[in-house]
Amino acid sequence: MHVKILILGAGLTGLSTAYHLERRGETDYLVLEREVRPGGLCSSRTVRGFTLDCGGHLLHLHTPYGQKLVKHLLKGNLLRRTRRAWVYTGSSRVPYPFQANLYALPESARQACVQGMLKAAQQPGKPPRTFKQWCLRSFGRGVYEQFMRPYNTKLWGRPPEELTCDWCGPFVPLPTPREILQSAQLPPKKTYGYNSVFYYPKRGGCGALVQALARNVTNLRTRANVTGVDLIHKTVRAGGKTISYDTLVNTLPLPGFLRLLQGEKQLSSLAERLQNRPVTVYHLAIDRAVKPFSWIYFPDETDPFYRVGLQSGFSPYNAPEGTSLFYIELPPDAPRSKRRIWNALVQKGIIKKDDKALLSHWQPLPYAYAVYDTHRSRTVRQALAALAKRKCFCAGRYGKWEYSFMEASLLEGKELAEKLV
Numbered sequence: 001m002h003v004k005i006l007i008l009g010a011g012l013t014g015l016s017t018a019y020h021l022e023r024r025g026e027t028d029y030l031v032l033e034r035e036v037r038p039g040g041l042c043s044s045r046t047v048r049g050f051t052l053d054c055g056g057h058l059l060h061l062h063t064p065y066g067q068k069l070v071k072h073l074l075k076g077n078l079l080r081r082t083r084r085a086w087v088y089t090g091s092s093r094v095p096y097p098f099q100a101n102l103y104a105l106p107e108s109a110r111q112a113c114v115q116g117m118l119k120a121a122q123q124p125g126k127p128p129r130t131f132k133q134w135c136l137r138s139f140g141r142g143v144y145e146q147f148m149r150p151y152n153t154k155l156w157g158r159p160p161e162e163l164t165c166d167w168c169g170p171f172v173p174l175p176t177p178r179e180i181l182q183s184a185q186l187p188p189k190k191t192y193g194y195n196s197v198f199y200y201p202k203r204g205g206c207g208a209l210v211q212a213l214a215r216n217v218t219n220l221r222t223r224a225n226v227t228g229v230d231l232i233h234k235t236v237r238a239g240g241k242t243i244s245y246d247t248l249v250n251t252l253p254l255p256g257f258l259r260l261l262q263g264e265k266q267l268s269s270l271a272e273r274l275q276n277r278p279v280t281v282y283h284l285a286i287d288r289a290v291k292p293f294s295w296i297y298f299p300d301e302t303d304p305f306y307r308v309g310l311q312s313g314f315s316p317y318n319a320p321e322g323t324s325l326f327y328i329e330l331p332p333d334a335p336r337s338k339r340r341i342w343n344a345l346v347q348k349g350i351i352k353k354d355d356k357a358l359l360s361h362w363q364p365l366p367y368a369y370a371v372y373d374t375h376r377s378r379t380v381r382q383a384l385a386a387l388a389k390r391k392c393f394c395a396g397r398y399g400k401w402e403y404s405f406m407e408a409s410l411l412e413g414k415e416l417a418e419k420l421v
Helices: 012-023 064-074 107-121 131-139 141-156 177-182 207-214 254-260 265-273 338-347 376-389 406-420
Strands: 002-008 029-032 044-047 050-053 079-082 085-089 092-095 197-200 226-230 235-238 241-250 276-286 295-297 307-310 324-330 357-370 392-394
Touching: 002 012, 012 029, 012 207, 012 406, 044 207, 050 276, 050 324, 050 357, 064 207, 064 406, 085 141, 107 131, 107 141, 107 177, 131 141, 226 254, 241 406, 254 265, 254 376, 265 376, 276 338, 324 338, 376 392, 392 406
Parallel strands: 002 029, 002 241, 085 295, 241 392
Antiparallel strands: 044 050, 079 197, 085 092, 226 235, 235 241, 276 324, 276 357, 295 307, 307 324
16 A cells, blocks of 8 residues: 555644645545554543543643634534642642742741742853753742752652753743742732643543544544554555555654664664653542642652642533542552552542542553653754654654643644645
């Protein structure tokens, strides 16, 4: 079989590329997907009346086209939500972002943050090379020690001095020094962060979006696991068949894709320099409707999880009436102890001791975060440039091995389709 454009992976980016190719009249393409149905980590499934996503997947729409596309695909099946997020540390319940709500801290912690910020503001403005340097320069040592260092160490599995600050961009809210200092006295008058408002499907979970995309994609083959890629002869082995192509689009995780290359020892070896942070998601449902919130961060080492989200808070149709559904994100090396998680949730006041568990489900995510260590940037540039010379273009959060969000994946698919046409 031969196609003009072969797309690997039917996640959000792969489906968006195919969707926009068809919108521009290009139908000589094929999307290959390993799983039984499309969607990747943006898929959802229903278990005993509860809709489970692969962790927290929300739509942050900041461009006119992104909003237009999502509203067109989901039609009336879309909700707009305002973020309700906190940081729980020690006995404190601090509104998110931590660095703009210092008033909620105890006096001693608040003063440490203020003194750290004042000292940081007097330091010379050297360009930061590591995430630790960026945090100390932006927020001061108090904020760094109380939240940024413990939380990000828990999330990434590495201390901040081993991470670069390339990923921060819109993902770490950056109030001005004056705003940080003012927040030690009063709550801020404005919101911070790219996710202060978000969208979410009313029914069907996050997967409703990829299903809407897939309905507009004609040439999609599922259960087609890619086992080999030959860039020289422009062939892909998938599902026991060989497919030739003119142009290849990869949205699979970049390290895994590089390992599939045949006869490309030097290029394949780059995979060893790209690090990944897996995540374990624990889905828990209880027989009571809790007070609505979006998600909560947990930097303390004593807490087994680093983030807890209320899935039923995004849409009431994610859980039967009178119940609550949580997604609980843990480091991959955290023990799978339901009792420990339950006790921690009770201790934090998120659930009650006499609540009844209606659903308990573990979900490992082998690929969750591309680690921004000192090797990543140069290695990714080298790999993508070499692949592009061979008519292979990588796109999306995992194809480009980056920290991204759903709208960016949709837009990358559109831009790539325009480029290929």
